[in-house]
Amino acid sequence: MTEKYKITLLPGDGIGPEIMAVTVEVLQLIGKQFELQFDFQSALIGGAAIEATREPLPEETLAICRQSDAVLLAAIGGYKWDNLPRQQRPETGLLGLRAGLGLFANLRPATILPQLVDASSLKPEVVEGVDLMVVRELTGGIYFGLPKGIFTTETGEKRGVNTMAYTEGEIDRIAKVGFETAQKRGGKLCSVDKANVLDVSGLWRDRLTLMASAYPDVELSHLYVDNAAMQLVRAPKQFDTIVTGNLFGDILSDVAAMLTGSIGMLPSASLGASGPGVFEPVHGSAPDIAGEDKANPLAMILSAAMMLRYGLNQPKASESIEQAILQVLQLGYRTGDIMSPGMTQLGCRAMGETLLKVIASQESNC
Numbered sequence: 375m376t377e378k379y380k381i382t383l384l385p386g387d388g389i390g391p392e393i394m395a396v397t398v399e400v401l402q403l404i405g406k407q408f409e410l411q412f413d414f415q416s417a418l419i420g421g422a423a424i425e426a427t428r429e430p431l432p433e434e435t436l437a438i439c440r441q442s443d444a445v446l447l448a449a450i451g452g453y454k455w456d457n458l459p460r461q462q463r464p465e466t467g468l469l470g471l472r473a474g475l476g477l478f479a480n481l482r483p484a485t486i487l488p489q490l491v492d493a494s495s496l497k498p499e500v501v502e503g504v505d506l507m508v509v510r511e512l513t514g515g516i517y518f519g520l521p522k523g524i525f526t527t528e529t530g531e532k533r534g535v536n537t538m539a540y541t542e543g544e545i546d547r548i549a550k551v552g553f554e555t556a557q558k559r560g561g562k563l564c565s566v567d568k569a570n571v572l573d574v575s576g577l578w579r580d581r582l583t584l585m586a587s588a589y590p591d592v593e594l595s596h597l598y599v600d601n602a603a604m605q606l607v608r609a610p611k612q613f614d615t616i617v618t619g620n621l622f623g624d625i626l627s628d629v630a631a632m633l634t635g636s637i638g639m640l641p642s643a644s645l646g647a648s649g650p651g652v653f654e655p656v657h658g659s660a661p662d663i664a665g666e667d668k669a670n671p672l673a674m675i676l677s678a679a680m681m682l683r684y685g686l687n688q689p690k691a692s693e694s695i696e697q698a699i700l701q702v703l704q705l706g707y708r709t710g711d712i713m714s715p716g717m718t719q720l721g722c723r724a725m726g727e728t729l730l731k732v733i734a735s736q737e738s739n740c
């Protein structure tokens with residue numbers, strides 16, 4: 375039976391529309407192969423929305439997103455809007471979307487594709503085979519805790535304050551995403567905290583340990599954040615899924631991402647307790663190459679693969695896209711950002727067409 379899904383497309387700015395167009399074609403073909411029917415609806419966000427409505431996140435966009443099964447976002451921003459007041463800037467639209475959909479969990483994989491081992495700044499033997507996922511809490515912790523601000527003390531000295539706070543409920547819901555993500559991957563979950571110093575981390579560790587009994591198929595371990603940072607660059611292959619708070623996750627997900635060395639290859643997912651998740655590449659709108667057919671669409675297409683796996687529970691369709699990308703790279707095709715000697719350089723559209731051919735041939739091989 376054909377499964378039907380409503381997908382909101384937010385192409386945004388810069389290279390966004392180019393990489394989104396290619397991704398939609400890939401999804402349409404995958405849909406035919408796996409009996410999935412996608413009902414796509416496009417909406418405005420970022421600079422494109424500012425031009426049309428003067429707002430970076432029109433109410434209509436949020437309403438369309440809320441009614442869909444998943445949201446695919448390309449990228450927002452550009453030079454033109456860089457000097458607008460904060461409330462009117464493209465980035466405010468992105469934050470509004472995350473808040474409006476209650477997205478508290480951010481999933482960022484770092485997978486070293488065998489064909490791109492040399493793109494990493496670390497030695498091939500250290501990074502070869504790395505396949506890890508950082509699950510970061512996105513709406514709590516020190517970025518949102520109160521009190522916060524710059525206050526003046528009794529002696530007239532200024533004092534900057536932020537508060538790292540998590541309730542049991544906030545910890546439990548991100549822990550659940552961590553355990554369930556580990557279940558869909560290699561079954562190992564490493565919780566990262568600073569429980570040797572921070573009380574909030576002590577509570578974090580207690581809750582994770584308590585919840586582990588509900589997931590007997592997941593092996594839980596704990597690391598202090600300083601050690602986790604060290605281990606990520608020393609021996610990253612030991613990790614399968616990492617779950618951590620907002621601040622630690624912000625830093626560790628960037629460290630993990632850079633193990634791969636190529637920004638045009640990194641997807642992400644942001645999930646809430648219910649309702650649609652948002653799936654988007656980690657990179658920005660790359661205004662320096664916008665409109666030149668030079669963008670690498672693979673991070674966007676891998677984000678669509680994450681949508682299939684984590685948003686729509688269609689792991690086979692997701693894997694089919696991932697395998698096709700591996701095959702395209704194996705055949706020696708590269709976009710400019712991941713180009714290396716001896717490979718064949720393609721533009722954004724040609725990369726999409728090549729991928730479509732490989733996906734079509736996968737079907738005929740079934």
Ligand code: NAD
Nearest residue numbers: 449450451452638656657658659660661662663669670711
């Ligand atoms: P960027 O990620 O857009 O670009 C950094 C560099 O990487 C550029 O040289 C760019 O050409 C290259 N690059 C990025 N994605 C690429 C791709 N898919 N293929 C090939 N090359 C790629 O970051 P930036 O230059 O710091 O920011 C540009 C704009 O994007 C800014 O307005 C910024 O606010 C915005 N931004 C948006 C997001 C988002 O939408 N989530 C994230 C980061 C930055």
